[in-house]
Amino acid sequence: MFSLLGRAVxxxxxxxxxxxxxxxxxxxxxxxxxxxxxxxxxxxxxxxxYVNIERDxxxxxxxxxxxxxxxxxxxxxxxxxxxxxxxxxxxxxxRKEADKLKAKGLDVWVRGVDAFSTLGFFRDPLYSYMRDYxxxxxxxxxxxxxxxxxxxxxxxxxxxxxVAEFVGSMGAxxxxxxxxxxxxxxxxxxxxxxxxxxxxxxxxxxxxxELDKIYSRDIPGEEKLRLKEECIAASKTRFAAGYxxxxxxxxxRFFEELPVNNAYFQLYAxxxxxxxxxxxxxxxxxxxxxxxxxxxxxxxxxxxxxx
Numbered sequence: 527m528f529s530l531l532g533r534a535v536x537x538x539x540x541x542x543x544x545x546x547x548x549x550x551x552x553x554x555x556x557x558x559x560x561x562x563x564x565x566x567x568x569x570x571x572x573x574x575x576y577v578n579i580e581r582d583x584x585x586x587x588x589x590x591x592x593x594x595x596x597x598x599x600x601x602x603x604x605x606x607x608x609x610x611x612x613x614x615x616x617x618x619x620x621r622k623e624a625d626k627l628k629a630k631g632l633d634v635w636v637r638g639v640d641a642f643s644t645l646g647f648f649r650d651p652l653y654s655y656m657r658d659y660x661x662x663x664x665x666x667x668x669x670x671x672x673x674x675x676x677x678x679x680x681x682x683x684x685x686x687x688x689v690a691e692f693v694g695s696m697g698a699x700x701x702x703x704x705x706x707x708x709x710x711x712x713x714x715x716x717x718x719x720x721x722x723x724x725x726x727x728x729x730x731x732x733x734x735x736e737l738d739k740i741y742s743r744d745i746p747g748e749e750k751l752r753l754k755e756e757c758i759a760a761s762k763t764r765f766a767a768g769y770x771x772x773x774x775x776x777x778x779r780f781f782e783e784l785p786v787n788n789a790y791f792q793l794y795a796x797x798x799x800x801x802x803x804x805x806x807x808x809x810x811x812x813x814x815x816x817x818x819x820x821x822x823x824x825x826x827x828x829x830x831x832x833x
Contacts, residue, residue: 534575534651550657551576557665560701561672565693566816568676573668575651582655583638585613586620590632591788594750595741596734598792599632607681610796613639635789641671650675662716665701670694677823684796685828691797692804693822695720696815718774725772726781727798733761734791758786807831 537555542548554573561567589611590599600608614620624634640655650671656664673690699716706712740753766782784790811817825831 534577534649536575537652540576546657553661553664554652554668556705557668557701558672560665560704561669561697564704564816565669565697565700566819567669567672570649570672570675572650572672572675573652575649576654577651578654583640584653585615585639586617587611587613587637587639588620588623588627589635589637589789589793590624590627591792593631593633593788594747594754596738596788596792596795599627606678606683609683610792633787633789635787635793637793641667660715661705661712662698662702662719666694666698669697669701673697673819676819677826679826682827684799685831687797688799689804689822692808693815693819695723696808696818700815722773722775722777726778727794729761729765729772730791730794731798733757734795736761737788737791754788803828803832 537551540547540551542551558573562569591597592599598610600610601612602608612623614623620636624636627634640653641650656667659667670690670693673693674686677689678686699713699720702710702713702716736757737754740750740757743750762782769779772778807821808815808818811821822831
């Protein structure tokens with residue numbers, strides 16, 4: 527990480543004669559201003575520097591879960607406390623960690639992430655692959671991570687991630703609408719993406735619920751694992767058969783071939799399980815995202831926010 531941070535170049539020192547770079551810098555500055563001035567997120571030096579990197583992701587993140595039940599494996603770190611994932615900037619190190627966890631009989635998932643918040647302790651930079659993001663994708667990413675630098679509660683990772691996911695998604699939609707208009711193609715594309723994301727999240731949640739029923743049965747562990755594999759295989763068959771009724775794009779075809787396991791389903795729940803209660807809180811704050819963010823700042827926990 528420190529080698530990447532050391533290579534970061536201030537945005538004002540970039541060669542803006544390249545039109546794509548100039549447009550990217552202008553867009554980032556505008557999103558940051560929107561997040562700080564219109565949403566009330568913390569004004570930091572994050573995303574004011576740029577790193578050229580020769581890959582399309584920043585870090586590899588390892589997650590793990592019990593193979594026969596939804597019990598998440600956790601790492602402990604100073605400052606942030608218990609965390610259900612561990613990031614590595616070197617993919618080889620991530621694979622070594624994954625192999626150690628697999629040797630313990632755990633389900634393991636390794637994924638690439640395009641950003642990693644240091645919670646304001648360092649100046650999180652932009653990375654060259656972000657120049658290819660759509661306006662909505664870039665706004666979602668930056669607002670999500672800027673929220674982490676604004677609110678992060680120790681030992682409350684589920685709360686931190688689900689709220690950041692909600693604020694990033696809602697903030698990106700508001701940004702696109704404010705810059706392009708309510709009838710713009712940009713906003714319509716963002717709405718389609720949100721609808722498909724919600725559809726996929728609901729499908730994954732349904733499969734996870736089916737698996738949870740299997741794990742709760744009073745049967746031998748070997749039988750649970752057999753039924754688990756049958757359940758996952760059946761879910762992929764259903765997914766393929768009903769794909770066109772759920773999606774208009776090809777963005778989720780990957781699930782049919784994905785070697786999913788408990789770690790995958792737990793990770794998805796970490797980000798999307800709380801969306802329904804957050805919608806209710808959002809309505810209580812008048813459908814006003816800055817007011818919602820202020821409510822989160824004061825609550826500092828899921829339980830307090832719901833009350």
